[in-house]
Amino acid sequence: MVSLTQRSVKVVNKKMTFGERIYLPAVFGGMWITLKHFFKKHETIAYPEVQRPMSNVYRGQHVLKKDEQGRERCTACGLCAVACPAEAITMDAAERVKGEEHLYREEKYAAKYEINMLRCIFCGLCEEACPKEAIFLTDRIVDADFGRNEFIYGKDKLVEPTNQRIDVSKRQNWDYKN
Ligand code: SF4
Numbered sequence: 001m002v003s004l005t006q007r008s009v010k011v012v013n014k015k016m017t018f019g020e021r022i023y024l025p026a027v028f029g030g031m032w033i034t035l036k037h038f039f040k041k042h043e044t045i046a047y048p049e050v051q052r053p054m055s056n057v058y059r060g061q062h063v064l065k066k067d068e069q070g071r072e073r074c075t076a077c078g079l080c081a082v083a084c085p086a087e088a089i090t091m092d093a094a095e096r097v098k099g100e101e102h103l104y105r106e107e108k109y110a111a112k113y114e115i116n117m118l119r120c121i122f123c124g125l126c127e128e129a130c131p132k133e134a135i136f137l138t139d140r141i142v143d144a145d146f147g148r149n150e151f152i153y154g155k156d157k158l159v160e161p162t163n164q165r166i167d168v169s170k171r172q173n174w175d176y177k178n
């Protein structure tokens with residue numbers, strides 16, 4: 001049969017040499033590698049007291065942005081959910097009613113919006129798909145927790161607080177040619 005790729009390997013029953021049969025060279029080789037690591041600079045740090053500098057283009061926890069007047073920008077169009085390769089985003093849409101114009105910029109808004117942070121791979125495709133500049137990935141780290149349900153982030157964790165705006169300009173303005 002003709003192989004589809006050129007990656008097939010012919011298996012040979014090669015006889016082991018004396019050195020291979022006593023395993024000692026391999027054992028000492030492994031010990032030598034371990035020993036070398038004793039004298040190398042330690043890569044571990046005492047997090048969270050010590051923190052590594054983050055990359056300027058780090059993509060972490062999402063934020064659902066509000067506009068300058070404090071209204072939610074998201075219009076629950078679902079494009080972010082469609083673009084998400086991990087199927088991490090779900091939402092329920094609702095119609096804005098009279099008197100809610102100060103809360104929601106568009107006539108339709110996300111009554112429920114959830115991201116499963118255990119599914120998310122922080123690829124940023126949701127951000128790129130959004131036509132309303134409503135969702136951005138920030139440089140915030142998703143908190144550790146003990147229960148899986150705690151990683152389903154709803155609007156309470158995702159919507160930007162009006163009195164504490166979240167700056168997303170660093171990565172947006174980063175010159176990738178640098
Ligand atoms: S960053 Fe990627 S994986 Fe995470 S929610 Fe957005 S599109 Fe999905």
Ligand code: SF4
Nearest residue numbers: 074075077078080130
């Ligand atoms: S975040 Fe953007 S893409 Fe996602 S539902 Fe809202 S408006 Fe649509």
